[in-house]
Amino acid sequence: MFKKVLRFAGVLGLGLALTACASDTSTTGSKSGADSGASKSIDKLSIGFVPSRDPEEIVSATKPLKDLLKKEMKKQGYSIKDVDISVGTSYEAVGESLSSGTLDVGFIPGGTYVLYDDGAEVLLAATRAGLSNDSEDPVKWNENKPTKKTDKQAASYRSLLIAGPSAKGQALGKKINSGEKLTWDDLNSASWSVMSSSSSAGYIYPSLWLKDHYKKNISDLKHIVQADSYGSSMARLAAGQADIMVAFADARMDYEKQWQKEYGRKASIWDETNVLGVTPPIYNDTISVSKNSKIMNAGLKKALSQAFINIGKSEEGKKVIAIYAHEGYKKATSADYDNAREAQKLVKAAAK
Known part of the structure; x- marks a missing residue:
């Protein structure tokens, strides 16, 4: 889960420990x-x-x-x-x-x-x-809600493009669930919350998904905002400040309670979000x-x-x-x- 995230600028060294040192150089030092x-x-x-x-x-x-x-x-x-x-x-x-x-x-x-x-x-x-959903077809994720964990251990995971409760997000979800394909204009006109460029689930693999489907990249999108954590990205989605967020596949499970208790939504996260795209395994x-x-x-x-x-x-x-x-x-x-x-x-x- 590390899931995943992308080139994080930030002041290097803040909050990080200084170089570790060995007290016995005759053993740990050589x-x-x-x-x-x-x-x-x-x-x-x-x-x-x-x-x-x-x-x-x-x-x-x-x-x-x-x-x-x-x-x-x-x-x-x-x-x-x-x-x-x-x-x-x-x-x-x-x-x-x-x-x-x-x-x-x-x-x-x-x-x-x-x-x-x-x-x-x-x-x-x-x-x-592993998760109860693992298809690359977003409609199957939307039909089989909520996503649940299984007893099977998995060595990989997927990233999802998740549409939120904003008017634009709901319109995109409705289009996907009706069997229509999203156009580049559909996605480019939406506001996106992404992670830094080194995040597998929050940037890299969603970029690959865009490349495979539209020959585009996240950097080509007109309206993107980089979040400092998935929590803040989910909060932005709930508030309608973003129409789409990208995250690891079990993110909605992690923030299911916060969606209503902390982010102030009346309906559940499963009722108010839809999957628009699913990346290959990470x-x-x-x-x-x-x-x-x-x-x-x-x-x-x-x-x-x-x-x-x-x-x-x-x-x-x-x-x-x-x-x-x-x-x-x-x-x-x-x-x-x-x-x-x-x-x-x-x-x-x-x-x-």
Whole structure:
């Protein structure tokens, strides 16, 4: 779920931890020592999260991760004195900090990872519950509401173009559900709320959808506003300030309660929104590490991978990672995100 997000400008370093340092350079400071069987001590391990949800909500939900990670890393032979958790000012801020080495670990979408893979290395991909809807036909999503989670774990997700309760949004939804195809003028005359350009679900894959259907890009749209989180984007949709928003497929499930209680809508989110478009599958969010962190090496990467896999299997750990709709983790490779790289190339080419 990292779902996903796009080049986030933002002041790099704000809210992010400084470079982690090892207290015992004979073990954590050298690759040979870190890979030995001796206990290793680390003063600080810094972890950054992207702001796909409200930052305060993320910090609060992930607070237990500190003790969970310390406990699991101890089983792997590592003693960590402090785990510093922060939420970046943007997706790009987290990617830049990983690349520069001022952040050790990042929970980032695949789209963000491929933008910064010169300085970041993917360790794990998130798994999460599949959804009751998975068709690329938007009408099927609108006919089979509400979307629900299933027991089947999925390694990918989709992005949706969601029309809101504004007059324009309702007109577009009605046109789709009647079997008509939307024209470029239909979409170009609407107001859009999107994420930054490194967000897989909030920019990159919707751009690919536009390219496939209209040979256009999000940057070609006349009325776009970049949101700082999916929460603010959903609020804008509910208020009629945007006719269309782009988001990961289970976003409406995440904001179902807020739609009425916080955003002031009388009807449910399922009654007031319609899917206009569905992207191809997007490989799940990553746990990536910095290639330039002063403490990162093969031994630490292996230990972190196993620790996060174990955390994802525990009941307490599942509660923590649920903030991103993650339900577990599996090992990933750089090649798993080759499709995301191709997507980035297309987006870059379209932006020129």
